[in-house]
Amino acid sequence: MTRRYLLRRLVQSIVVLWGAFTISFVILYVVPGDPVAIMLGGGGGVSTATPEQIAAVRAEYGFDRPVVVQYFDRLGAALHGDLGHSIATGAPVTTTIRNAAVPTLELALAGGFLALVFGVSIAVLATAAGRGPLGQFLLSVPAVGVSVPTFWVGLILLELFSFRWRLLPAFGDTGWRTLILPALAIAIPPAALIAQVLSKSLRATLKEPYVRMLRARGASGRRVLLHHALHNAAVPTMGLIGVIVGNLLAGAAVVETVFSRNGIGQTAVAAVTAKDIPVVQGVVLFAAIAYIVSNLAVDLTLPVLDKRIAVAGGAAQGIR
């Protein structure tokens, strides 16, 4: 890996993050026209604030200055790790996000692990089963996985495992037992995605000449699939990491609400409901950073794992 490639990817990542900040600023502070009216209006839309209060809040948040000045002000503050204060609680946004990130990280790691296990098993089994009815059935499973609403899966799991069979706790976020159902629910869409891309990639890999070569030398079908093809076919799947992280965070937003868990998603939903603009911006930036960092990590490790990837062209051509 050359130093130039490393530097180029770093600069790209920073530009994307800056872009995400700008988009969030435009959506949250420019589009509403008068953010103060929205914030004081709360969810009901009826504002009880007096004009003096509105003016005071406007001055406090700097909304009485030109938009460009506000933008550079907020950008400068954000660079120092200051995203303002929550309107609902008054706590610094970065503290709110940091506290919420811990349970969401647990949930996302558990969900990501399950997604990987399910996705890889379905892809490998479907490929091993071949063109028969079983293989066709396994290949159609991911299509169902991307079609079911995550929050609904959560509710059905809750109904069956918590209320009907009383096997697992319904709510809360203490202990690993509360983690099982929500992790299952958020794992389904990324698992389906992994299965789709990996099975396609496996099919393509098994057509390559080296597979015939291995078979001719007496390697069993299972050995070729598990020891050779899977390794080579995994590379395009790793390019999906950013999408998977995004999926897990979006899933967390609804699943944390369903299971009444604390976390980033629940914070986002509560902040949107309460029109807490600074917190919503914090969540959006957190999600963008998670996406960018995971993509960067994969792009930097792929050339180490797979020497075929031409560093100059960036990782895993064909992705993005």
Place this chain on the structure above:
Amino acid sequence: MIGRADVATGLPAFRPLLAWAFRRPGLTVASLLLALVVGWTLVPSWFASDGPNKIDTQHILQPPSWSHLFGTDNLGRDVYSRVVHGASLTIEAALLAVGLALVVGGTAGAVAGSLRGWADDVIMRCVDAMMAIPALLLAMAIVMALGFGTVHVAVAIGVAEAGVVARVMRAEVLRVRGEYYVDAAYATGMHWPAILFRHILPNSRGPVLALAMLQLGLSVLAIASLSFLGFGSPPPAPEWGTLISEGRGYLSTAWWMTTFPGVTVAVTVLAVNRVARSFEAGDGTDLTGAGLGGLWIRRQARADEGAPAGDV
């Protein structure tokens, strides 16, 4: 032979159609289900005799039966009727979202692919930044800025999905502009805007339409999610996500209130995706994963198409 029989019965292409349907059972079922949902959207009163808000306090929380296929809710309203009447809200919002994504993303992608240079760089870096934010979170932020309600939810989802469309559109413009007939059009003295509308856009519609169809399924899911979270129309409106959230309080006593609306959403999205895949297979474009907010486009060799594996 078939042709002669058709002339005799006056049903042209009926038997070939039937044969086609039997060869692709999955696609046929998906198309029929989609037609049913379209019927619910256009004329709900043909499919459900009860109004969506007809309260019947004598029959609250009834399990599914012949008179109430999906059971009744806590106010005695027929859940099936509410699902049927909710179709128009959800489907129209999804169509609005996809239309907006196509117009905004399509324009941005076509401009980027046509102009190249710095305009291309600026537009595509903006798209990169948009794609770094999960579509659902981005849509939530936009809904907050616009205010709650079904139309605003649709607009938010449309904007959030425009980035994917822009990337596909740009890739298509770049692909088509290298074709010989574009060179030929230049040679005859046509100018770029004319070539864009006369040659490039018509020839790039395949992948864009397949993507639009995938986005439709995704929009239905996103709209259901946002209305479940309470950002759509206020409760009496029978939006599918709202129906599921209404059933949330009755999980342990009335499973049908959440199960049936959820199954409806899942089956609708499944059918839409199946039809989208048939577009995709006919065109040789691989959009796996594009629907989930990521992007994965690869023009497959025509020879590779063969039998589309994984037919449902």
